[in-house]
Amino acid sequence: MASELSFQDQERAGAEIVYGAEECYRSSLELLEELGFPKGVLPLKNLEECGRVRATGFVWMKQKVPYQHFFTGSNTLVSYATEVTAYVEKSKMKKMTGIKSKQLLLWVPIVEMSIEDPAQKKIYFKTPMGIGRSFPKTAFIAEEEKAQIFG
Numbered sequence: 001m002a003s004e005l006s007f008q009d010q011e012r013a014g015a016e017i018v019y020g021a022e023e024c025y026r027s028s029l030e031l032l033e034e035l036g037f038p039k040g041v042l043p044l045k046n047l048e049e050c051g052r053v054r055a056t057g058f059v060w061m062k063q064k065v066p067y068q069h070f071f072t073g074s075n076t077l078v079s080y081a082t083e084v085t086a087y088v089e090k091s092k093m094k095k096m097t098g099i100k101s102k103q104l105l106l107w108v109p110i111v112e113m114s115i116e117d118p119a120q121k122k123i124y125f126k127t128p129m130g131i132g133r134s135f136p137k138t139a140f141i142a143e144e145e146k147a148q149i150f151g
Contacts, residue, residue: 011053012051012053012058012060013053014053014055015051015052015053015058016051016053017049017050017051018050019048019049020047020048021046023050024047024048024049024050024061025047027050027052028042028044028047028050028061031052031059035088035089035090035091036090036115037091037093037113037115037123037137037140038123038137038138038141039141039142040140040141040142041113041140042084043067043069043142044061044063044080044084045063045064045067046063046064046065046067047061048062048063048064049061049062050062052088056087057087057088057089058085058086058087058088059086059087059088059093060083060084060085060086061083061084061085062082062083063080063082063083063084065082066079066081066082068080071139071140072139073140073141074135074139074140076102076135077101077102078100078101078102078110079099079101079102079107080099081097081098081099083098084096084097085097085098091114091115091116092112092113092114093112093114094111094112094114096111096112096113097111101125109127109128110125110126110127111127111128112124112125112126113125113126114126115137121136122135122136122137123135123136123137123139123140
């Protein structure tokens with residue numbers, strides 16, 4: 001019967017799932033903190049469902065509607081689909097779906113973000129073509145983190 005399960009169902013088997021905006025927000029912040037990313041790097045709004053399969057590292061976050069966010073620290077407009085997925089490991093999110101960054105006149109998918117060298121305090125974002133850019137972690141810190149860091 002396992003062969004009758006869709007790939008998506010197989011991918012999500014054994015997941016820890018939380019529902020509701022408050023629980024999902026808390027869960028997403030815990031995940032980012034565990035991975036070493038600043039809390040503001042995934043500013044998703046109106047989350048409905050978040051899931052994580054610890055055995056494989058697969059995570060997903062569903063929000064009610066797509067969302068665009070402008071990061072002033074990196075001067076970048078980023079679009080988040082209703083569902084964002086990734087495989088996570090310490091300091092890395094890979095095989096990401098549902099995230100695009102506006103570069104000049106084009107929307108470019110972001111498939112990976114990582115912190116290669118924690119001492120440098122930079123986040124590296126990679127496209128499907130293997131091209132990437134890095135930005136300081138401080139470009140993505142959340143308001144509550146700014147208060148803790150800068151007083």
